[in-house]
């Protein structure tokens with residue numbers, strides 16, 4: 001069933017990012033914003049973005065964490081507060097690509113995919129019979145000898161008179 005994402009993290013799931021992880025991320029990015037590429041300023045002006053968004057990841061019920069783990073530094077990007085807000089909620093011009101939009105879209109697509117699958121399965125009647133392998137080999141007509149005609153051009157018949165051909 002695709003109707004819901006069964007292994008999505010619990011709604012609102014979020015773990016605080018340890019300072020060590022934040023530091024690793026900032027160093028990895030050479031203190032540059034992952035969105036605009038400008039230098040990151042103060043820590044208060046910096047936010048840490050999960051990519052993919054935590055709510056869009058699969059959920060590992062045993063580890064009680066997402067896959068990849070929510071604090072995997074490889075999946076966290078440091079950004080200006082403003083740049084992050086634009087990614088999370090979409091710019092005023094377009095909400096397309098924003099996490100909140102994408103999460104809703106992912107669930108909608110899952111539902112549409114399921115509906116589509118049902119239509120395909122219902123439609124799977126053998127209404128089209130493909131005729132293959134039914135090709136008859138070209139029949140070679142038995143070669144028929146030409147009618148032997150008499151010299152006068154008339155078909156030879158048994159009662160032909162004055163035949164020049166020797167019989168027997």
Ligand SMILES: [Zn+2]
Nearest residue numbers: 033036080083
């Ligand atoms: Zn930025």
